[in-house]
Amino acid sequence: MERIHRQMRETTGDAWETLTAGMDKAWADMKEAVRQIAEKFKQPR
Secondary structure (H helix, E strand, O other), rough: OOHHHHHHHHHHHHHHHHHHHHHHHHHHHHHHHHHHHHHHHOOOO
8 A cells, every 4th residue: 555655656746745735634624524513512402
């Protein structure tokens, strides 16, 4: 698996950086959305 990742990084250059930055942002956004939803369930009704 690491070999494939290395090959992708080596052959795609900037595209790899763009992809990983986008994935990092998407993951951070997803974590924040889940956190917000969890907070709503913690609030008394």
